Structure formats: C-alpha cells, structure tokens
Amino acid sequence: MKKVLSLALSGILSLGLFCPTCHALRSKFTEAEDAQLRQLVQNKNPDETWDIIASRMPGEKTGRQCRDRYLYYLSPYIINTPWTDEENQLLSEKYQELGPRWRSIARFFPGRTDNQIKNRYRLLERKQRKAQRAALPDDPFDDWLGGFGF
Numbered sequence: 001m002k003k004v005l006s007l008a009l010s011g012i013l014s015l016g017l018f019c020p021t022c023h024a025l026r027s028k029f030t031e032a033e034d035a036q037l038r039q040l041v042q043n044k045n046p047d048e049t050w051d052i053i054a055s056r057m058p059g060e061k062t063g064r065q066c067r068d069r070y071l072y073y074l075s076p077y078i079i080n081t082p083w084t085d086e087e088n089q090l091l092s093e094k095y096q097e098l099g100p101r102w103r104s105i106a107r108f109f110p111g112r113t114d115n116q117i118k119n120r121y122r123l124l125e126r127k128q129r130k131a132q133r134a135a136l137p138d139d140p141f142d143d144w145l146g147g148f149g150f
Contacts, residue, residue, distance in 0.1 A: 029069050033057060041070055072115050079111035083120055087112075091121055 029037070040053050050063030057066060072078070087109065094105045102114035109117060 027059065029061075029065075033059070033061070034069070034074055037066055037070055038074055041074075072113050077111060078113060078116075088120075088124060091117065091124070095121055 036057060037053070040056055044053060050067040052063075054061045054063040054066045090108060091105065094108055098104050100118070102118045106112060106114040106117050
C-alpha cells in the first residue's frame with residue numbers, strides 16, 4: 001500500500017499537480033473562477049492582500065495563485081492578441097542585446113508580460129530548431145543501417 005501511495009504521489013508531482021510548498025493539489029482556474037477573481041479584484045479595498053482575495057474564492061486557491069492568474073492572464077492591461085512579425089523581430093533583437101532578462105525585455109512590449117515574452121521566445125526558438133532539422137539532408141548512414149534491421 002505504501003508503494004502505491006508513493007507511486008501515485010510521484011505521478012502527481014511529475015505532472016505539476018501538487019504544490020510542495022503549500023501542500024495542496026493544484027487545479028486549473030475555471031471560467032467561473034476567472035470571472036469571480038476579476039470581480040473580487042475590481043471591488044477590492046486597498047488594504048486587502050491576495051491571501052484575503054483567495055479566501056473568498058471557491059476551492060483551495062492560494063493568494064499566490066490568484067495574484068499570478070490575475071497579473072499574467074486576466075488583467076485588462078494585458079494584450080492577448082496574436083504576435084506580429086514586428087514584435088517577433090523586436091523580441092529577437094532584444095534577446096540578442098539583453099539575453100534572457102525577460103522583465104527588461106518586456107519594457108519594450110507594452111501590454112505583454114515577462115512570462116508572455118519568455119514563452120514566445122521559446123516557441124520561436126523551437127520552431128527555428130525544427131526548421132533547421134528539416135533542412136538537413138538525410139544521413140546516408142541511416143539508410144545503410146536500415147538494411148541491418150536498425
């Protein structure tokens with residue numbers, strides 16, 4: 001029984017479904033929770049903390065989860081439109097200039113968060129690597145090995 005629980009817990013940890021610091025299961029925000037979080041933030045008092053807001057949310061959301069969800073996804077100041085070619089070019093230039101300093105790079109992209117910047121850069125990087133691999137000629141050694149059942 002102990003081994004089964006250990007395997008189950010390791011699966012939960014590997015999937016990122018458990019928060020080891022707050023000892024709670026993680027769950028995605030639903031649309032209803034997003035709407036409620038927007039409403040709570042809109043009507044909050046200046047002295048209310050994210051922990052207070054989280055206590056008014058259904059489920060087991062932490063103040064950090066509510067803060068991150070709002071600031072990175074729900075804030076009305078965030079742009080969630082598709083990226084333009086000009087933005088992609090500027091991102092590439094700024095990365096060459098500043099390196100992976102996402103917050104510094106985000107200053108050149110009003111309405112885009114540092115998290116959006118990092119995710120976009122990594123997506124473009126993956127696409128570039130995939131295109132480079134596709135452009136490589138086939139390796140004749142692979143054909144030769146194929147004749148031996150490899």
